[in-house]
Amino acid sequence: MIDISSHVIGVLxxxxxxxxxxxxxxxxxxxxxxxxxxxxxxxxxxxAGDVEEETKRLIQVNIWSKTNYHQIVEGTRKLLESKGFERTFEHDVPKQEGDSHFNKVLRFVFFDEY
Known part of the structure; x- marks a missing residue:
């Protein structure tokens, strides 16, 4: 099983x-x-026989930006998908008074083999 934190940081x-x-x-x-x-x-x-052979991991990625984040979203999606992550969900978080950044949420599933 991989260290998912190090893996995501390295991929991005x-x-x-x-x-x-x-x-x-x-x-x-x-x-x-x-x-x-x-x-x-x-x-x-x-x-298989009470032994876990593969783990399904659901990862949420939040992209924060004071300006348009389209390029970061596209780059994030492409990089993660190139390493086996599958996008399952994506949405913009409505900006509210007092927020300093816009926020885009992406969720990916990753199958981690032992």
Whole structure:
């Protein structure tokens, strides 16, 4: 089983923006554009004789930007899909008063083999 946090950060590195597990580090300067992600759910996907052979992992990626984030969304989708992630869901989070960034949510499933 892979370290999903390191894997996602490595896959998205070519975007050239900050990628962090769940949140930016405390006291970090908030960049104009960045990505956070988390693992929502993990389930056995394939078992053989009470042994888990494959794990289904649901990952949520949040793209944060003060400006148009279309290129980051497209780049994120392409990079993750090129490494076996399958997009299952995508939506814009409505911006509310006081929000500093726009937010796009993407969810992917990843099948992790042992």
């Amino acid at each position: 590195k070519p975007l050239g923006i900050t990628v962090a597990f769940q949140e930016l580090p405390i006291n970090a300067t908030v960049p104009n554009q960045y990505i956070t992600f988390l693992e929502i759910n993990t389930n056995p996907a394939l078992e």
